[in-house]
Amino acid sequence: MRVTMKKFKNLLSIFISALLFISCDDRATYTWNKDSLDNIINENDDKMILVDFETDWCVWCDRLDEDTYSDNRIIEFAEQSLISIKIDAEKKDGPDQKKKYRVRGYPTILLLDPSGNELDRIVGYRPPEEFLDELIRIKKGENTLADLLAKHKSKVEHNPTELSLARKYISLNYPDSAKKHLDNIYNYQNKKSQLDFSIVFKLSQMYDQVGNVERSIDILEHIVDGGIDSSDTAYFYGILFRSKKNNDIDELYQYVSFSENVERNKQSYWQIIRMLKKQNKDPELEAECYLKVIDLYDSDYKYLASLLNSFAWRMTELEKNLDIALEKINLALTYGEDIKMLDTKAELLWKTGMTNEAVQIIDKCIKLDPDKKYYKDQKNKFLGLST
DSSP states (O other), X not given: OOOOHHHHHHHHXXXXXXXXXXXXXXXXXXXXXXXXXXXXXXXXXXOEEEEEEEOTTOHHHHHIIIIITTSHHHHHXXXXXXXXXXXXXXSTTHHHHHHHTTOOSSXXXXXXXXXXXXXXXXXXXXXXXXXXXHHHHHHHTTTSHHHHHHHHHHOTTOHHXXXXXXXXXXXXXXXXXHHHHHHHHHHHHHTSSSOOHHHHHHHHHHHHHTTOHHHHHHHHHHHHHTTOXXXXXXXXXXXXXXXXXXXXXXXXXXXXXXXXXXXXXXXXXXXXXXXXXXXXXXXXXXXXXXXXXXXXXXXXXXXXXXXXXXXXXHHXXXXXXXXXXXXHHHHHHTTOOOHHHHHHHHHHHHHTTOHHHHHHHHHHHHHHOTTOHHHHHHHHHHHTOOO
């Protein structure tokens, strides 16, 4: 049979497409064990256990799935060294496991030994390379709680080692144990004629993390009075912590009005936004501050799309700046179509009276995740139907 050049090209195109489909279909994926954590511990002999605490609404959990668990290096390490399980902290036995392992935020990734004892944890999102470095470190037993305790035993009054140990207790959510070591360092520094700025400043931050903001403020004021705060760092954090302690934004809002330090202004605005949201009494000012803080981020900021989505959704809750929020969510979607961002856009369209457009967007969400009841409820809400 004679094959023309046109037919040959068509056959070649089909063949290449088939190869691409097969290669994509055979792509390695991260393996998650479906058994219960208790069963995994009882039946495991030699591998570390990775426990990923997540929730349905956690944006950074989704990002971890997309960026990190999809990385071939992470998949290869997991296949060789880990048994992995996901736990939704709000469903089934998730709340009990969350309490047992002292989980405060998401994602929190625990690394347990084969008997179920915690070796260490990774808190928050990490890109693939950082995540792999942490897995390797923990597997080697470096900078784990056991490792730091051994180092501290040989250097009882070595402040940097004791700081590292306190920091580890904080990450493991053992505030009382952390405070014991912070108090040791605090008492040691108080005996010195000259404060070590790098030590006492870290001390002030860590006291805040264990809930002793009064001690944090005391240390920061001591630094300022001692004349060793050349960059006004302690001065700024003193304002930040006083606003937190007194639940009053006035001093912080005054600071940000004249400060030209972009990073400190970001911290200031986020603190003000958190306090206003908690107080739930000045939505106008919260919306104003939210708009100001997102404008401080450059277009090449890695997580700009997620930031814009958070802003846009909060505006739907406050019912402020809806037109601007729609512009921002459209900008976020130029970085890639994401189901949570589409949901935000649908909500904004509905709140601005564009019901038909909102339904079209939420239909996309339903198509992307047909099993999720939330998106169907959203559509019913837009159409004025009961859920």
